[in-house]
Amino acid sequence: MIEELLPDSVVAVDTHGEDGLRDAPLYPEEEALMARAVPKRRREFSAVRACARRAMEKLGVAPQPIVPGESGAPRWPAGLVGSMTHCDGYCAAALARATDLASLGIDAEPDGPLPPDVGSYVFLPTESARLRRLAEEHPAVHWDRLLFSAKESVYKAWFPLTGKWLDFAEADIEVYADADRDLVPGGRGHGGLRARLLVPGPWVGERRVQWFEGRWTVRDGVVATTVVVPHS
Numbered sequence: 752m753i754e755e756l757l758p759d760s761v762v763a764v765d766t767h768g769e770d771g772l773r774d775a776p777l778y779p780e781e782e783a784l785m786a787r788a789v790p791k792r793r794r795e796f797s798a799v800r801a802c803a804r805r806a807m808e809k810l811g812v813a814p815q816p817i818v819p820g821e822s823g824a825p826r827w828p829a830g831l832v833g834s835m836t837h838c839d840g841y842c843a844a845a846l847a848r849a850t851d852l853a854s855l856g857i858d859a860e861p862d863g864p865l866p867p868d869v870g871s872y873v874f875l876p877t878e879s880a881r882l883r884r885l886a887e888e889h890p891a892v893h894w895d896r897l898l899f900s901a902k903e904s905v906y907k908a909w910f911p912l913t914g915k916w917l918d919f920a921e922a923d924i925e926v927y928a929d930a931d932r933d934l935v936p937g938g939r940g941h942g943g944l945r946a947r948l949l950v951p952g953p954w955v956g957e958r959r960v961q962w963f964e965g966r967w968t969v970r971d972g973v974v975a976t977t978v979v980v981p982h983s
Contacts, residue, residue, distance in 0.1 A: 775801035856907030
């Protein structure tokens with residue numbers, strides 16, 4: 752599913768439901784992190800890393816442990832950029848060679864409305880106004896959940912480039928539907944997103960990036976978003 756939202760230079764592997772990846776073996780370093788984890792957390796942790804290792808193999812990189820750094824972000828093998836995500840019933844990993852992309856971020860969320868109190872501290876007034884308009888025009892999509900996911904993807908693409916926290920209020924994100932796609936209740940939807948960074952953006956080569964762009968889809972009970980930062 753998520754590979755449809757990414758350029759050809761990215762290798763993505765995902766899984767739906769309860770399959771063999773949920774009991775995939777872990778490396779000792781990873782086992783140590785899961786010593787006190789509840790079964791659900793361990794299954795998600797194992798499955799998303801199995802997806803990432805399959806993506807490594809497709810890129811010709813030997814599978815290896817994926818442990819978080821001090822910030823909690825995954826530490827990828829030298830020469831790779833990547834992102835992982837999981838929610839109930841779905842997990843995915845996307846990797847690319849660092850020579851092909853500067854950074855990327857992916858996120859998946861259950862296809863349902865956000866809790867009412869979340870939007871008040873996550874969304875900017877400009878974003879809330881756009882959400883109301885989108886909800887009137889395309890009520891089949893849970894736009895609040897979609898925007899929340901987009902903010903997660905933006906952060907995941909931002910952090911490897913800066914090593915800094917990005918607050919929800921520091922990026923103004925617009926999501927939009929593809930004009931040639933029907934948005935069907937309970938079915939599929941597709942579109943794009945643009946994020947304007949409200950703080951000084953990261954340097955990518957000799958340019959400072961102030962805009963991130965990405966894609967989204969709603970399918971099979973999952974909202975998925977991606978952000979890709981090219982070198983040029």
